[in-house]
Amino acid sequence: MPNTPVIDVERLNVRYGDFHAVRDLSFQVREGELYALLGTNGAGKTSALETVEGHRAASSGTVRVFGRSPRERRTVRPRTGVMLQESGFSPDLTVQESVRLIGALTRRTDDVGRVLDLVGLTRKARTRVAQLSGGEKRRLDFATAVYGTPELVFLDEPTTGLDINSRDELWTAVDRMREEGTTVVLTTHYLEEAQQRADRIGLMHRGSLRREGTVAELTRTLPAVIRFSLPDTAPELPLPVVREGDGSFLVETPGLQRDLHILLGWAQDNAVELRGLEAGPTRLDDVFRALDTADA
């Protein structure tokens, strides 16, 4: 059934007593996709994903993973890898013992050496978990998700606490798994990572999915921007601008190429230097900020 989504969430609601944390959430993740579920703090991402991962029961709505309820752990779990924000390994176990334990718990098989190599922990194989650095523990968390190369992997803020080289290594490992067809669900507060890597993004705010689409679809809804600074002696500008707090100028435009052309022509004719000139489509950060103000 090639058209069956790997994840199918229909009108999911999660309540904690009187508090309604997830409201009528619907989304699908297709085979081989990297879907980023992003949102403001407290938006309900963890509550939603814990339900999809089978750790939490839905208050109402349906969740299907590989066409099954994620509560059918025996069927779904061997096909699913989960990197939680903290896996809670026993501090007394060594790294290689912890990875073996993952194998036993997930009922997947793999070569421990291969996994340690993939997550960059080969040299720490005999080190106890208690003696690992924060970044090394995060790599061990990552090992839980990639052990046995499952078909579906959840990465919950996978690069938090990792230095830039470790982040690059983690993404290289994820890219390799994706080449083999693994479907990935990502949550992160590093929006540039989602912007670079996600095939589609769902943006949650206050329990609901407020936007969904590719990065291009999401950013297209807001105007492009041109930013620059000017010497005090510059003549009047040819376009409406906003003066930013730092003294720089901002042009918001639905016609980036046209307005950039006008601005550059004006600068050339008046021999004005446009300092620190930046021009480009809206970033995901801007979509996020608009979400917070528009939907407040």
Ligand SMILES: Nc1ncnc2c1ncn2[C@@H]1O[C@H](COP(=O)(O)OP(=O)(O)OP(=O)(O)O)[C@@H](O)[C@H]1O
């Ligand atoms: N066990 C719980 N009991 C009561 N309220 C909870 C519980 N877990 C989460 N909440 C509340 O539900 C809301 C959604 O929380 P959740 O952790 O799902 O959000 P999130 O989008 O993952 O947030 P963050 O980005 O800050 O990690 C929050 O207001 C939170 O306080």
